[in-house]
Amino acid sequence: xxxTLRKADHETRPFLEIRVRGLHLTVERLPHRLLTAISTxxxxxxxxxxxxx
Numbered sequence: 516x517x518x519t520l521r522k523a524d525h526e527t528r529p530f531l532e533i534r535v536r537g538l539h540l541t542v543e544r545l546p547h548r549l550l551t552a553i554s555t556x557x558x559x560x561x562x563x564x565x566x567x568x
Contacts, residue, residue, distance in 0.1 A: 529541045530543060
């Protein structure tokens with residue numbers, strides 16, 4: 516007999532897990548919108564700094 520695998524059958528690992536003393540931060544999946552915003556702002560700041568030279 517074949518057994519169908521369901522999502523609940525296997526444990527998914529978090530994208531990022533940070534443990535420092537009492538702080539426990541877990542990010543379950545990659546935040547695409549946040550990464551896009553950071554990249555856009557970082558590129559704009561880098562361009563402004565380069566242009567000001």
